[in-house]
Amino acid sequence: MNDTSFDVKDFRRALSQFPTGVTVITTVDDRGEPIGVTASSFNSVSIDPALVLWSIDKGAHSLNAFENAEYFAVNVLSRDQVGTSNNFASRGEDKFANAAYSLGLGGSPVLDDYAAQFECKTWAVYDGGDHLILVGEVQEYRYRNAAEPLVFARGSYAISSAHPAISKPSECSDNGEFVGDYLLYLLRETYNRYSQELYPKLHQVGGVTPEEWRVLAILADRAEIDFETLAPLVMQPLEALRETVEWMENKALLNVKDNEVSLTQDGVALAEKLLTLAKSHEAEAMSALSQEQSELLKSSLRSIINNQT
Numbered sequence: 031m032n033d034t035s036f037d038v039k040d041f042r043r044a045l046s047q048f049p050t051g052v053t054v055i056t057t058v059d060d061r062g063e064p065i066g067v068t069a070s071s072f073n074s075v076s077i078d079p080a081l082v083l084w085s086i087d088k089g090a091h092s093l094n095a096f097e098n099a100e101y102f103a104v105n106v107l108s109r110d111q112v113g114t115s116n117n118f119a120s121r122g123e124d125k126f127a128n129a130a131y132s133l134g135l136g137g138s139p140v141l142d143d144y145a146a147q148f149e150c151k152t153w154a155v156y157d158g159g160d161h162l163i164l165v166g167e168v169q170e171y172r173y174r175n176a177a178e179p180l181v182f183a184r185g186s187y188a189i190s191s192a193h194p195a196i197s198k199p200s201e202c203s204d205n206g207e208f209v210g211d212y213l214l215y216l217l218r219e220t221y222n223r224y225s226q227e228l229y230p231k232l233h234q235v236g237g238v239t240p241e242e243w244r245v246l247a248i249l250a251d252r253a254e255i256d257f258e259t260l261a262p263l264v265m266q267p268l269e270a271l272r273e274t275v276e277w278m279e280n281k282a283l284l285n286v287k288d289n290e291v292s293l294t295q296d297g298v299a300l301a302e303k304l305l306t307l308a309k310s311h312e313a314e315a316m317s318a319l320s321q322e323q324s325e326l327l328k329s330s331l332r333s334i335i336n337n338q339t
């Protein structure tokens with residue numbers, strides 16, 4: 031039960047429209063054991079004094095350690111650290127077993143990998159409903175300019191990239207200018223121009239969000255899949271995936287039995303309809319090419335992708 035009149039799941043979905051970064055916040059408990067949790071509630075507060083904040087669920091195992099900690103460290107994750115985020119979001123006993131780190135101020139672990147790091151002295155702890163709000167005064171910080179930050183939005187991991195409006199020429203020509211002949215530019219421009227049309231269509235026709243569409247597309251090719259296998263395929267942390275699946279169960283699109291997710295009859299029908307729609311959207315995007323050219327384009331892209339791994 032909750033005191034608000036809101037539907038909790040719906041309220042969480044509204045909040046998830048606000049993208050954040052992802053951090054692992056660490057400290058040390060009174061037995062000297064390293065403690066860490068994944069947190070997206072991190073934010074800046076004040077420049078002078080240098081203050082930051084984050085909030086911790088009162089149900090978290092590490093609540094006591096953070097409530098009483100004199101110091102904590104904020105490790106802002108980079109795009110390659112989805113595994114680190116999932117590890118510290120688990121309730122596992124030994125989250126540090128697979129982590130490379132050293133000890134920072136007050137013994138708080140600082141990870142070897144990061145986009146930015148803020149070592150803090152606890153400045154204030156406030157009550158925040160079902161969370162505690164922890165404010166820290168930054169004692170030391172460092173960052174890597176070349177590291178792209180990991181983003182969390184709508185319950186999915188994402189990366190940030192320049193907004194397409196920044197560089198959108200009306201016509202893309204091969205007149206010898208650098209951008210018109212640069213593969214990465216061409217790939218990004220193609221993706222930006224066509225992907226932004228797809229999700230609104232999928233929503234209009236099937237009433238699905240991008241996250242739900244990804245689940246449907248994966249399940250269209252298999253009878254069932256367990257949560258742990260599905261989560262990385264759709265780039266969602268386990269808990270967020272469980273919410274996506276619950277929404278889809280309520281719409282009678284999915285069945286869940288013994289940790290296995292499968293499509294219902296309605297789910298199969300909707301997946302077929304949306305896959306057809308996606309394929310016809312693809313055909314439209316490729317309509318300037320002959321059949322032979324589009325097959326060559328796809329096989330060339332596959333070769334580039336495979337060459338890179």
Ligand SMILES: Cc1cc2nc3c(=O)[nH]c(=O)nc-3n(C[C@H](O)[C@H](O)[C@H](O)COP(=O)(O)O)c2cc1C
Nearest residue numbers: 068069070071085086087090091092119120121267
């Ligand atoms: C992307 C992401 C962001 C999260 N943000 C927070 C947060 O800001 N505060 C929080 O208390 N839990 C957050 N969580 C959940 C905790 O990481 C998770 O509950 C973890 O198990 C807590 O660890 P503990 O129970 O060992 O303390 C987040 C999880 C993910 C995947």
